[in-house]
Amino acid sequence: MPKAVWLLIIGMFINTTGNSFLWPLHTIYMHDYLGQSLTTAGLVLMLNAGTGVIGNLLGGYLFDRIGGYKSIMFGILLSMLSLAALTVWHDWPEYIWLVAILGFSGGIIFPSMYAMVGNVWPEGGRRAFNSIYLAQNLGVAIGPALAGLVADNNINNIFVANLFAYVFFLVIAGVFYKNMSIVSNHQASVLGEKKKIKKMAPIYAMMIVTFGYMLTWIIYVQWTSTISTYVLDLGITLKQYSLLWTVNGALILLAQPLIKPIINKLEHKIKTQMVLGLVIFMISFVVVAFAENYTMFVVAMVILTFGEMFVWPAVPTLASQLAPKGKEGFYQGIVNSMATIGRMIGPFIGGVLVEAYGTPAMILILASLIIISIITSLLYDIPLKKEAALNEQK
Secondary structure, eight states: OOHHHOOOOOOHHHHHHHHHHTTGGHHHHIIISSSSOHHHHHHHHHHHHHHHHHHHHHHHHHHHHHHHHHHHHHHHHHHHHHHHHHHOOOOEEEEEEHHHHHHHHHHHHHHHHHHHHHOOOOOGHHHHHHHHHHHHHHHHHHHHHHHHHHHHTTTTTHHHHHHHHHHHHHHHHHHTTOOOOOOOOOOOOTOOOOGGGOOHHHHHHHHHHHHHHHHHHHHHGGGTHHHHHHHHHTOOOOHHHHHHHHHHHHHHHTTTHHHHHHHHHHHHHHHHEHHHHHHHHHHHHHHHHHHHHHHHHHHHHHHHHHHHHHHHHHHHHHHHHHOTTTOHHHHHHHHHHHHHHHHHHHHHHHHHHHHHHOHHHHHHHHHHHHHHHHHHHTTTHEEEEEEEHHHHHO
C-alpha cells in the first residue's frame, strides 16, 4: 500500500478509537445516569445522527470543492470544540445540543477519509476501502474496552478521553494530510460502460443500493441502543457489554485470512458479496432475539461480524466505481449519510418497539427489513443496464 494510505489508516484508527469511548455508552449514560427514558434517549441519538447526515453531505461537498485536507481539519476542530464543552457541561439538557454538534462535525470527516483513500490508491479497489474499514474496527476493538475501564472509574472521563484522541488526530492530519497527492479515479464502473452512462443513472443506482444499506443500519444500531440496555437488564455487566465490541473489532482483524479466499473469488461480484453478508446479518439477529445469556450474545456478535465484513467495505467500493470524476466526495457522502440516517431513526424505532412489544420481538420485526436490503442489492444496477441498453440502440 502507498504511504498515503497508511497515514489515512492511522488517522481513521485514532478517530474511531476516540469515538468508541463515547458512542457505545450514549444510551446507557442518558438512561442510567441522566434518568431519561429509552424513547427520549432514542430521540437524542436521532438528533445526533440527523446532524451527522448534514455533516456527511457537507463533508462530501467540501471534499469535491476544497479538498480532503481542509474538510477533515474543519471537522476535527469542530469536534474538539464540542468535546471540550462536553467535559464541562454534560448534564441535561446541555448534553443534547453538544452531542448534536458532535454528530455534525464527525459527519464531515468520514466521507472525506473514504474519498481520499479511493483517490490516493485508485488501483487498490476494494482493498483501499477495506483498509479504512479495518482501521475503524481496530479502533472499535480497543476503544470500548478502554471506555469500560475509564467509565468504571468515572463515566464523565469518557469525554476527556475522546477529546485527547481528537487532539492526536489533529496533529496527524495537520502534519501529513496537507500535501497528500490526489489522483483522478479511473476505475471502471461495474458495467464497464461508465462513459456511455448518463450522470443520473449512477445516482439512481446509488440511491437504490444505499436505501437497503440504510435499512441494514437501522437494525445494526440496536446493538448500541436498545440491545445495550437489554443486556444490562439480563444481569450482564457494562464491562462485558463493552467487550462484545472488542470481540467485533478483533475478529474483523483476525478473520481476514479466513474470508480472503472468498473475497478474492468474489472480487468483481459486489452483488454477491453484499447478499452473502446480509444473509449472515439476518442469522445473527435471529440468535440475538433468543439469547438469554452472555455466551449467546457473543455467538451473535461473531456471526454479525462475519456479515459486516462482506457488506461494509462493498458499499463505498461501489460508490467509488459509480462516481464520475470530481464527484467522489459527493458519492461517499451519500453512502455515509444513508448509513447515518439508519443510525438516526434506528434507536427511536427500536425504543418504541421495545416499549410496545419487548426486545426479542423488536429484533425479529426489524430483522425482516434485511429482506428488502437483499432485494435492493440485487436490483440496484437496473438503471445502469437500462441506460446502457438505450445507448447501444442509438
